[in-house]
Amino acid sequence: MVEExxxxxGTTESSAGLPTKFQLEIVTPEGQRAAVEVDELLAPGHDGxxxxxxxxxxxxxxxxxxxxxxxxxGAWHVLAxxxxxxxxxxxxxxxxxxxxxxxxxxxxxxxxxxxxxAEERLADPDADIDLERAQASLARALVRLQAASRHV
Numbered sequence: 001m002v003e004e005x006x007x008x009x010g011t012t013e014s015s016a017g018l019p020t021k022f023q024l025e026i027v028t029p030e031g032q033r034a035a036v037e038v039d040e041l042l043a044p045g046h047d048g049x050x051x052x053x054x055x056x057x058x059x060x061x062x063x064x065x066x067x068x069x070x071x072x073x074g075a076w077h078v079l080a081x082x083x084x085x086x087x088x089x090x091x092x093x094x095x096x097x098x099x100x101x102x103x104x105x106x107x108x109x110x111x112x113x114x115x116x117x118a119e120e121r122l123a124d125p126d127a128d129i130d131l132e133r134a135q136a137s138l139a140r141a142l143v144r145l146q147a148a149s150r151h152v
Contacts, residue, residue, distance in 0.1 A: 019054040023092045024070055026079070026100050033079070033100045040071040041093060043086055052088055059088040063097065065139045067147050078103040080147035082140050099140070106148040115141035 024041060026034040041052040044066025052059075063084040069076050084097030118138035121129045 019091055021091075022052075022054045022056075024095070025093070026068075026081075026095045026097060028097050028100050033097075033102070034070075034077075036070070036072060038070040038072050039074075042067075042069045043095065044068060044081065050086070052093055054091065056088050056093075058090075059086075061086045061088075063095065065136070065143055067143060067150075068095075068100065078147050078150045080106060080140075080144040082136075082143070101144065101147070103147040103150055106144050108145065108148050111141050111144040111148065115145065 021037045021039055024034060024036055024038045025032065039054070041050075043050045043052070043061075044064050046062040046064045049066075050061055050063075063081065063086055065082045068079045068081045071077075079100050079102050081095075081100040082098045084095055084100075086096075087094045114137060118134050118141055121134040122131075122138065
């Protein structure tokens with residue numbers, strides 16, 4: 001059986017001396033969204049889902065629009081996020097994101113309205129719209145609704 005202990009720096013380690021947790025910091029232009037010690041992280045990479053565990057090799061990644069989740073002592077915490085960068089180094093992961101919103105804080109009615117507005121813009125082929133911006137708005141709204149549904 002592997003047991004955990006905490007050293008003088010506050011790092012949680014297994015009985016084999018390997019870290020079982022790492023520090024996660026999520027920052028947006030509005031400020032810090034999370035600064036927690038986690039067991040595992042799942043993030044929406046630009047080209048697919050990324051999984052990070054303690055002792056992950058040094059890594060830099062571009063993040064896209066999607067759900068991000070981190071696990072603390074068996075409990076998953078879900079966020080809706082859009083665009084960013086992730087740096088993994090040692091026992092620390094820093095995410096700089098355009099937006100990151102915890103699932104339980106998402107205003108579902110507002111996200112539903114944003115989805116409907118984006119769909120209306122995309123449905124009118126004659127409208128003078130920025131197609132890329134409308135598609136991005138729809139993607140963000142859908143991710144927000146999906147993340148909020150996981151916090152029921």
